[in-house]
Amino acid sequence: MGEEGGAEAARSSEPPDDPAARPGLMLVATPIGNLGDLSARALAALRDADAVLCEDSRVTGGLLARHGIAATMIPLHDHNEAAQAPRLVGRMKAGERFALVSDAGTPLLSDPGYRLVREAIAAGVAVSAVPGPNAAVTALALSGLPPHPFLFLGFLPAKAGPRAAEVARLRAVERAGLSATLVFHEAPHRLAEALAALAEGLGADRPAAVARELTKRFEEVRRGSLGDLAAHYATHEARGEICIVVGPAMAEAAGGEELDARLRAALAAGLSLRDAAASVAEATGASRREVYRRALDMGGGRAEPED
Incomplete structure (x- = not known):
């Protein structure tokens, strides 16, 4: 990169000088475990916001207090987002600026915020983001499985019947040609059931990985076949936040x-x-x-x- 290009890149990395050009909504990624992963830009965005929109004020309040940030917090979660979004967008259009965080990781991914972002964009409000920690992408990178293409699917259904139906739907899509690494979030108390359903529906020999407690002291990534992982967690209790990564389907011989x-x-x-x-x-x-x-x-x- 030449001097002119380098100077342009340096200029573009700075926030706008004109306050009117700053985003009305900033999506701020927060640590998924290690509190040292909160970036300087994230801290600045949280300090500069008129209010911080959060899932749980107890979780976000602890994070803010740790960094000496005294901010107004407004709850935004699955149960109130539909009602809150129009009011919040109206306040943004009037000049207020909000930072949106989830309890951990990048907002919107298996977390609230999509309705608000959609309505803000539709209303012409500038939306930007401070990128940072993301459990699904971190698990994918550590899994040892093909990193792209990948398909992030969030949580499988909690109940056995809908979960089996969802796995069967995925298998049908794979038979139709999908070949991608699959990434799921899962609750620790459902991990064994989820792995068993995946092994039955996708094949017990499919390579997979279970990543838990990412970035924390007891981080663990266990790799093996879906069948082996299902058998292990059937007798071993899992703790912490969990991601399941499943390798892509092998091409099947045509009949x-x-x-x-x-x-x-x-x-x-x-x-x-x-x-x-x-x-x-x-x-x-x-x-x-x-x-x-x-x-x-x-x-x-x-x-x-x-x-």
């Missing part, structure tokens, strides 16, 4: 009906027997010899001459 359907489509498109067989074998991972034999059956059993 005979699918091969025949693909071959018919390729032949109808004008491909020769040999080219149709090669195309279908490559697309499905099936044996080229098997696919060519099926193509021969469709073509009357006569092999094409070698080039």
Whole structure:
């Protein structure tokens, strides 16, 4: 980067000098365990806000007190967000500035705030963020599983029936072509049940990891198959905040009906027997010899001459 580009980057990293240009709503990431992970920008945003919007004032109040910040706190949680959002947006449009935090980590991800952000944007209020700790991304990075693409799914349903249905839906989507690492949040008292449901629905041999107490003194990342992890936590109590990371589904060999359907489509498109067989074998991972034999059956059993 040249001097001009470096100077521009330095200028763009500073907050706007014009108070009117500052965001009316700032999403502030807070520590997921280690209080040393609260950034200088996060502290500044919390100090500068007219009020801090929080899930639990006891949790946020402790964090603010630790850093000597005396701020007005306004509860914003799942039970009051729909009613609070219009009022808060009205205050932002009148010039007030709020910082939004969750109890831990990045706001909105399995936490309140989406309705408020959506309404603020729709009303033309400037929204920005102070990035920082995120349990799901930290667990993904530590899991040893493919980091991208990944799909963050939040919490599985708490009850067995809906949970099994959700896992079955995910498996159906994978059979339709999804290949991504899956990341879930889970409560410690439901971990064993969740792992058992995932092992049954996605396959006991799927590679996975359970990450808990991230950034804390007793941080642990246990890696293994879903079946092994389910068996372990069936007899070992889990504590702390937990993320489950599941490796992507392996490609499944196409069945005979699918091969025949693909071959018919390729032949109808004008491909020769040999080219149709090669195309279908490559697309499905099936044996080229098997696919060519099926193509021969469709073509009357006569092999094409070698080039």
